[in-house]
Amino acid sequence: MINIFEVLETNKMIEKQNLDVRTITLGINLLDCADSDVNVVAENIYNKITTIAKDLVVTGQEIEREYGIPIVNKRISITPISLVGARACKSPEDYVVLAKALDRAAKKVGVNFIGGYSALVSKGMTKSDEYLIRSIPQAMKETDLICSSVNVGSTKTGINMDAVKLLGEIILETAELTKEQDSIGCAKLVVFCNAPDDNPFMAGAFHGVTEADAIINVGVSGPGVVKSALESVKGADFGTLCETVKKTAFKITRVGQLVAAEASKRLGIPFGIIDLSLAPTPAVGDSIAEIFEVMGLERAGAPGTTAALALLNDQVKKGGVMASSYVGGLSGAFIPVSEDQGMIQAVNEGALTLEKLEAMTCVCSVGLDMIAIPGNTKASTISGILADEMAIGMVNQKTTAVRLIPVIGKDVGETAEFGGLLGYAPVMPVNQFSCDDFINRGGRIPAPIHSFKN
Amino acid sequence: MKKTIITVVGKDSVGIIAKVCTYLSENQVNILDISQTIVQGYFNMMMIADINDSTKNFHDIADDLEKLGEEIGCIIKVQLEDIFNRMHRL
Numbered sequence: 001m002i003n004i005f006e007v008l009e010t011n012k013m014i015e016k017q018n019l020d021v022r023t024i025t026l027g028i029n030l031l032d033c034a035d036s037d038v039n040v041v042a043e044n045i046y047n048k049i050t051t052i053a054k055d056l057v058v059t060g061q062e063i064e065r066e067y068g069i070p071i072v073n074k075r076i077s078i079t080p081i082s083l084v085g086a087r088a089c090k091s092p093e094d095y096v097v098l099a100k101a102l103d104r105a106a107k108k109v110g111v112n113f114i115g116g117y118s119a120l121v122s123k124g125m126t127k128s129d130e131y132l133i134r135s136i137p138q139a140m141k142e143t144d145l146i147c148s149s150v151n152v153g154s155t156k157t158g159i160n161m162d163a164v165k166l167l168g169e170i171i172l173e174t175a176e177l178t179k180e181q182d183s184i185g186c187a188k189l190v191v192f193c194n195a196p197d198d199n200p201f202m203a204g205a206f207h208g209v210t211e212a213d214a215i216i217n218v219g220v221s222g223p224g225v226v227k228s229a230l231e232s233v234k235g236a237d238f239g240t241l242c243e244t245v246k247k248t249a250f251k252i253t254r255v256g257q258l259v260a261a262e263a264s265k266r267l268g269i270p271f272g273i274i275d276l277s278l279a280p281t282p283a284v285g286d287s288i289a290e291i292f293e294v295m296g297l298e299r300a301g302a303p304g305t306t307a308a309l310a311l312l313n314d315q316v317k318k319g320g321v322m323a324s325s326y327v328g329g330l331s332g333a334f335i336p337v338s339e340d341q342g343m344i345q346a347v348n349e350g351a352l353t354l355e356k357l358e359a360m361t362c363v364c365s366v367g368l369d370m371i372a373i374p375g376n377t378k379a380s381t382i383s384g385i386l387a388d389e390m391a392i393g394m395v396n397q398k399t400t401a402v403r404l405i406p407v408i409g410k411d412v413g414e415t416a417e418f419g420g421l422l423g424y425a426p427v428m429p430v431n432q433f434s435c436d437d438f439i440n441r442g443g444r445i446p447a448p449i450h451s452f453k454n
Numbered sequence: 455m456k457k458t459i460i461t462v463v464g465k466d467s468v469g470i471i472a473k474v475c476t477y478l479s480e481n482q483v484n485i486l487d488i489s490q491t492i493v494q495g496y497f498n499m500m501m502i503a504d505i506n507d508s509t510k511n512f513h514d515i516a517d518d519l520e521k522l523g524e525e526i527g528c529i530i531k532v533q534l535e536d537i538f539n540r541m542h543r544l
Contacts, residue, residue, distance in 0.1 A: 002543075004489045010542070
């Protein structure tokens with residue numbers, strides 16, 4: 001039988017170390033909502049989402065109550081909307097009609113976000129994909145809960161540089177249209193390489209075409225628990241360090257698995273995957289950067305940070321895989337700047353730069369995340385940063401992503417405020433040398449060779 | 455049978471266990487196991503209980519005990535046992 005110390009340990013993790021289930025995400029296939037009339041598509045989408053997801057939030061709250069574990073977000077991911085709207089949408093404006101329907105549906109069922117205002121263009125863009133991408137700024141301006149993502153590259157197809165160029169412009173336009181709120185639209189727009197079909201985390205979640213009609217994916221979290229476990233092995237060697245992370249990840253993931261199985265059973269929707277991620281929040285103690293500090297780095301960004309992150313990421317996966325029957329999604333440590341108090345501090349103190357963050361993305365999930373840059377950054381420069389990050393994903397056969405926020409009207413030294421889980425971010429300097437001629441070439445970067453690994 | 459874990463955490467004082475047990479007995483909740491410890495001056499108690507024969511459902515019992523906790527200056531949590539089993543048992 002369970003004993004009092006085990007019970008107290010679990011409750012301490014929840015109460016003092018911010019252990020939570022970060023999200024239950026319900027994936028919904030919307031392919032059967034297609035029609036030639038955009039208003040009919042909008043109605044079909046609204047009806048399908050509000051029917052399938054009607055009990056999602058209540059069920060999440062019940063599970064929270066009965067197990068005493070917070071489930072921070074209840075979300076929905078949907079089929080990339082450029083596929084659903086392809087037949088009906090003849091202009092970017094048509095897509096905005098669908099965006100509003102999605103927003104209404106999300107508000108009706110009470111979820112935090114709905115992800116999948118997306119296009120998959122890793123090799124080429126259809127006319128529909130392009131309309132969708134061009135509609136993103138307006139869609140972000142006119143909705144509250146929609147998250148958008150575009151997959152512009154993959155290890156198998158290479159990088160679609162036309163899409164990379166276009167997205168540099170789209171990110172700036174989104175920033176401009178949402179400048180009253182520190183360009184928050186860009187915080188809900190992710191550019192991917194090797195985007196997974198079953199990611200439950202926003203802003204990049206969508207319900208891939210390889211998925212079933214509806215599915216429950218769960219994202220676990222718990223940087224604070226890992227940090228606190230590591231505090232108890234200060235000064236120990238790497239073997240002990242790794243073992244501690246692994247055991248902690250196992251415990252965290254077992255809770256995620258329990259919640260996923262319960263949600264699946266109660267909603268009558270199959271369980272998909274657990275996403276083994278360490279997702280920080282702006283709360284003190286719920287930070288990846290603070291884990292580095294406990295590991296022995298003065299600040300995130302100090303020499304050794306990439307190694308520390310590689311170790312952390314790998315051990316989280318090793319512990320988590322054992323605890324769950326199916327693992328998927330992004331699975332790794334997230335290193336968003338604005339959502340992590342320790343990362344914000346590291347940037348403010350000059351310990352962490354954009355270039356170091358880029359290096360860190362080579363060994364973790366996911367990429368350059370929630371980074372505020374000056375609002376006067378050129379579109380081509382943003383495209384250049386996108387291309388670099390996509391190349392890392394393509395060559396290393398991993399998912400990478402970019403969520404940059406050019407904060408209109410703000411410059412280096414100022415701070416952008418997004419609020420809630422999105423946090424706040426110091427505006428970081430960007431390399432000022434031009435990449436115009438490189439980005440303007442157009443076309444594709446071919447897929448890399450898969451042998452002769454060096 | 456799903457077991458329920460009731461934890462009571464707070465400053466030690468006279469009658470904490472009595473008050474919680476009185477509530478449980480009035481509501482036909484059977485106590486299967488009880489243990490307590492003092493951690494850093496704080497009173498910690500855990501009960502493993504069976505609420506299946508209770509006239510009240512899980513959510514009502516959890517709400518009532520939470521309120522009772524506020525009255526006696528303790529934090530009382532009611533959770534299904536599964537979360538602890540999953541985390542600590544293979």
